[in-house]
Amino acid sequence: MNSLDQRRRTAAESLSNYTSPGGGYAFRTYDVRPAHRDEGLLPEDILAANLLSLRLTASDVIPLFAEGDGAPQRLLEAMNNALATLREARPFEAHPSTSDLDQTLAALAAANEAAKGVKGWTSVTVSKVLHRHAPQIVPIIDSRVRSFYGVKKSQDQMLYHQLWSDLRENKGWLTELGQDYSTPDKRELSLLRVADIIIWMPSKDPDAPTVDELAPDTWDREGLEARGWEGFTPLATLDSREVPAVPGVYVVLRDDVSEPEFLPERPQASDRQAYSYTGSDLRSRWVPDASVLYIGQAGTSLRTRLRQYRRFGEGSGLNHKGGRSIWHLADADRLTVAWRQLPVVFDGLGTGTAESGLIRRFKEAHGGSRPFANLVG
Known part of the structure; x- marks a missing residue:
């Protein structure tokens, strides 16, 4: 809060x-x-x-x-x-x-x-x-x-x-x-x-980092840690109590950068959740040699947002349909999540700007491709 x-x-x-x-x-x-x-x-x-x-x-x-x-x-x-x-x-x-x-x-x-x-x-x-x-x-x-x-x-x-x-x-x-x-x-x-x-009123904390200060030199755990990112814990078993209840941005990582096995259906998907993607769609969006699969933002609480993400993967939640491509991976249970806290900027616009800026930096480093599970940006 x-x-x-x-x-x-x-x-x-x-x-x-x-x-x-x-x-x-x-x-x-x-x-x-x-x-x-x-x-x-x-x-x-x-x-x-x-x-x-x-x-x-x-x-x-x-x-x-x-x-x-x-x-x-x-x-x-x-x-x-x-x-x-x-x-x-x-x-x-x-x-x-x-x-x-x-x-x-x-x-x-x-x-x-x-x-x-x-x-x-x-x-x-x-x-x-x-x-x-x-x-x-x-x-x-x-x-x-x-x-x-x-x-x-x-x-x-x-x-x-x-x-x-x-x-x-x-x-x-x-x-x-x-x-x-x-x-x-x-x-x-x-x-x-x-x-x-x-x-x-629109208000930017003077301590808010710039996108350049958030974006890693290398898009992997080592590069993110060097920029002050925290967590690096399995998303599928995430204990949300370990996540700060503050605004911020987060990334989903896969240590193995080789192309994964894509599942035709999300294993835990429920009828009430958003549709699954086709195998051809998933393969077309895969970014070779990329550890970061998704970049997201939480305008109010990282804890709440990541809990929603985990619960969507379990099939028990309806929120966070964005980024659901990661749940099509056969090794989705091995994916990790890291986050970076941000000072408060009104109505979450600061985190949205950070998210879009990070996606832009990722594209610059990967030949114009967005992270695998980001469909826009």
Whole structure:
């Protein structure tokens, strides 16, 4: 799991760029707090969430304000109830426990549940509507925040708990940093908003290695070890607890560089998994004298990604269909995996860049051929 502390060195730059008067971000519009209205949310309050990259249209908004007692009207009622409950609530990070936080956020959870019954609405939409009115207690949810904490779409409560813990652990420096900034209407920035901006903004750790520092001089174990790669353990029997739960890149290696026996079917493949490759396809992609068979990346957690890879080979997992060519090899149980940890870069884009860069370097060293199990790059 990632932590705000991993963004500490780039946090001030991220916050400065996002809040800059000349910047192209939503700060000078979205972060102006709307007037307190007893009648609840108005259509313009809903549409204001589009400032945070939503795409709400008239068909998403008009039904909420139509007469009736359908799902859209119940959603609006739930959001208004949440707003009435949370507008003056104590700050998110000030709650002494997650159970106490859950009690406070019960009305928000009810609004998230109501959103499930309305087309075009999710907890992401609800969060971006309500945060503007209660920025100290309603977290903004989006794919970048979920990716940062490694949680799924259905795990809002888990996301709240991880964010709560992260804010409390980093409260000191976040508070000090936030004191230098205020909203366009001169209010104090909430710690939630500070954290959201830090997570959301593109940010490269100054210690992140370049592709040249990752790519080995020779594409084998010796060359990789010289560049700081770790692991070199059998993938088929990998104990995922030995793998760090951090972003990174990884490679699958075969010590024997001679052409292997290609199996017509993956031995452990299940009917629910992706299709197998033909023998002619596999032979056409084989790279002579190459130890590295596959290059992959984990934007959130090497541990999770490699566990998915191993389980796919066992036939028990559905994730990681990419790179499945390796499971066609008769000696697949002898393949090893090595990895290189990378500093956090938002939304996994840093690891994706590293992966594509490594594939490019591999091609340069192997006459333009990609690694055997990489079909793109």
